[in-house]
Amino acid sequence: MLGALLAWEGGRGRGHVVTLKTVAEAVRDRFEFDAALCRVEYKHELTEFCEPVQGPWLPFSDEYRKSKGNPRTATWGEFMGDIGFRRPEILRESIGWWQQVMRDCEISLVIADCAPCALLAARGLGIPSVAVGTGYLVQPAGMESFPVLLPRHATLIHDEAEIVETINSVIPDFGIPKLERLPQVYASTDQLVFTLDMLDPYASWRSQPLLPPVTGGSVEPDPGGDEIFIYFSTSEKSDPGLMEAIGDLGVPVRLFMPDIDDAMAEDFTRRGVLVERSPVPVELIARRTRLMVNAAQHGTLCLGLAAGLPQVSVPQDLEKQYHADAAARRGVLISVDEKDRGAESFRSILLDAYEDTGLARRARDLAEELKPQFQANQRKLIRRRLAAVMDNRI
Numbered sequence: 001m002l003g004a005l006l007a008w009e010g011g012r013g014r015g016h017v018v019t020l021k022t023v024a025e026a027v028r029d030r031f032e033f034d035a036a037l038c039r040v041e042y043k044h045e046l047t048e049f050c051e052p053v054q055g056p057w058l059p060f061s062d063e064y065r066k067s068k069g070n071p072r073t074a075t076w077g078e079f080m081g082d083i084g085f086r087r088p089e090i091l092r093e094s095i096g097w098w099q100q101v102m103r104d105c106e107i108s109l110v111i112a113d114c115a116p117c118a119l120l121a122a123r124g125l126g127i128p129s130v131a132v133g134t135g136y137l138v139q140p141a142g143m144e145s146f147p148v149l150l151p152r153h154a155t156l157i158h159d160e161a162e163i164v165e166t167i168n169s170v171i172p173d174f175g176i177p178k179l180e181r182l183p184q185v186y187a188s189t190d191q192l193v194f195t196l197d198m199l200d201p202y203a204s205w206r207s208q209p210l211l212p213p214v215t216g217g218s219v220e221p222d223p224g225g226d227e228i229f230i231y232f233s234t235s236e237k238s239d240p241g242l243m244e245a246i247g248d249l250g251v252p253v254r255l256f257m258p259d260i261d262d263a264m265a266e267d268f269t270r271r272g273v274l275v276e277r278s279p280v281p282v283e284l285i286a287r288r289t290r291l292m293v294n295a296a297q298h299g300t301l302c303l304g305l306a307a308g309l310p311q312v313s314v315p316q317d318l319e320k321q322y323h324a325d326a327a328a329r330r331g332v333l334i335s336v337d338e339k340d341r342g343a344e345s346f347r348s349i350l351l352d353a354y355e356d357t358g359l360a361r362r363a364r365d366l367a368e369e370l371k372p373q374f375q376a377n378q379r380k381l382i383r384r385r386l387a388a389v390m391d392n393r394i
Helices: 015-026 038-047 063-067 078-083 088-104 116-125 160-167 181-188 239-244 262-270 284-287 300-305 318-329 343-355 358-375 378-389
Strands: 002-008 031-037 107-111 129-133 192-193 227-231 253-256 274-276 289-294 312-313 334-335
Touching: 002 015, 002 088, 002 192, 015 031, 015 038, 015 129, 015 300, 031 038, 031 107, 031 181, 063 078, 078 129, 078 160, 078 181, 078 300, 088 107, 088 116, 088 160, 088 192, 107 116, 116 129, 116 334, 129 358, 129 378, 160 192, 181 378, 239 343, 262 274, 262 318, 284 289, 284 300, 289 343, 300 312, 300 358, 312 318, 312 343
Parallel strands: 002 031, 002 107, 107 129, 129 192, 227 253, 227 289, 253 274, 289 312, 312 334
Antiparallel strands: none
């Protein structure tokens, strides 16, 4: 069988690896896999296919941003300026590492989730590549520049032309043609974008149809649940107001928080919270839950949308804020600003949402509207698109 490389270079969440796993599962009979991940704590998700290794990561630095007043990151190009694309030594090391792996492992296809240097490396070696991920994280290469996605955060501190100049000082050494525009970093043979129309910030630039979101399984609305299901996966547990509020709600609460320590788990248990120590099957979430609470992580948000569940979100970055805003515009999610995340305010917001019949009705109605997007055959679509990428050699 042909060799395929699963690549992940940037980001923090488990969802990146779950997306790679979803693609690998669909074509496991056609490829032998290798994987390189920037965060190997999630490698167990892929061990049925291969033994993932530690790969390069894109190093984030906010020193320059702080020197400019520390504005929020307005565009993806701005983010690229913060994660090493202004540093030729980082690009040289990362692209070289990926190309060596591709040669050593005799790779015929690169499947990249948030892995721009892997995409560049594949281009230099003439290897077909597929960028995979959510709409926010799979950027169309045909854009002239990266657009501002949240108008309230529009301050630019980086010049895309200067970043392109830096990239072009490096990539010819690796057989990669020079770029004319920054989005061309993300050029690939195809892009598998797992999202909904309503959550895709780059819809007008897409050249291929979207695929159903990666949610961990299929669900149907089941309005009989009475629990608040809370999924906090990153910095939420460091917010004392949020932690105090969710332990004192007076209604059934189930919590899944990866990497929660034993002391915190025991404290929540004493306060009546049902603490899960591993991911909860999606069908159980749909059946038990009346209100979802999260940070607007894409997969979790889409699970709630498919299940027809109202949601309250505390976005931790601009990607999640974009998703939360999109769902809030449809009247099915309440996005909580930082000023309202004190224990008393947040507790009140949760309990009001728990009793809000209008919020629940709108969530069920939207689930019915979105059903065709969720019910498309994801596996068949992945196989069809990858067969086309490989000129039907698989």
